[in-house]
Amino acid sequence: MVADLDWWLYPLHRWIWSDAHRRARKLLRFCETEADGGRDLARASELTTDPRLRRLYLRHAEDELRHADMLRHRAIAVLMALPPRSVSSFEANWLAPGERGLDDLRIDGERDDALLAFLHLSERAAAGRFKIYEKALASDPQTQQLFSDILRDEEFHMNYTRRELVRVSPKKHGWRLFWARAHRLWKGYLRLAMALAGVLGGLMLMIQYFVILPVFALLAKRAARSEPEGWVLRSPRRPSLSSQYE
Ligand SMILES: [Fe+2]
Ligand SMILES: [Fe+2]
Numbered sequence: 001m002v003a004d005l006d007w008w009l010y011p012l013h014r015w016i017w018s019d020a021h022r023r024a025r026k027l028l029r030f031c032e033t034e035a036d037g038g039r040d041l042a043r044a045s046e047l048t049t050d051p052r053l054r055r056l057y058l059r060h061a062e063d064e065l066r067h068a069d070m071l072r073h074r075a076i077a078v079l080m081a082l083p084p085r086s087v088s089s090f091e092a093n094w095l096a097p098g099e100r101g102l103d104d105l106r107i108d109g110e111r112d113d114a115l116l117a118f119l120h121l122s123e124r125a126a127a128g129r130f131k132i133y134e135k136a137l138a139s140d141p142q143t144q145q146l147f148s149d150i151l152r153d154e155e156f157h158m159n160y161t162r163r164e165l166v167r168v169s170p171k172k173h174g175w176r177l178f179w180a181r182a183h184r185l186w187k188g189y190l191r192l193a194m195a196l197a198g199v200l201g202g203l204m205l206m207i208q209y210f211v212i213l214p215v216f217a218l219l220a221k222r223a224a225r226s227e228p229e230g231w232v233l234r235s236p237r238r239p240s241l242s243s244q245y246e
Helices: 002-008 010-018 020-047 051-080 112-136 141-168 173-225
Strands: none
Touching: 002 010, 002 112, 010 020, 010 112, 020 051, 051 112, 051 141, 112 141, 112 173, 141 173
């Protein structure tokens, strides 16, 4: 469903990747996600008691760390080829998040089947997105080639996680996938709610600043006009015996 929506938004993806500065920054951000995922998978290979999964997680971790290297080198090459200029920080990460899912990985205390289900859905989403990025990067053949190389690995990750899930949980793999999907939907909802809360918070502050504050400023000005200017002589009072301030 998300992949279909992404294809509908294909013109937006083309626009996001068309700016070379933004492209380099996005590659660097993807590099961080891949490196993070690689470290988590290396940890998963230490924790699992299944020797076959240990080998596969280790290979998966190596792939993700290699992707991080490839993305970083390409980002540096793109940046080096550009003249310096001030850039906006807008990266549209909500629309083109790369291999999202790996940044949400929880390894410690996770069962192998739950982890495999989560990995399978994340890798499937990532493979779908990288296909779109690959197509949208027709104007930059080197970055396009980078994504098609990475895509081959992502498809391998997507397939092995599904195959191993069926192996370790032959009866409950459908249930595990259902829960992993529900978890991803919940995370997506939270991300959307946080983005909406940020927009609404900004809007409320703008209304306070431009609508409510001017009213108070006007009232304060009017009150100030009715006050006498300068020092005012007050009637002398007898000194208080109970307080030094009166
Ligand atoms: Fe990757
Ligand atoms: Fe991957």
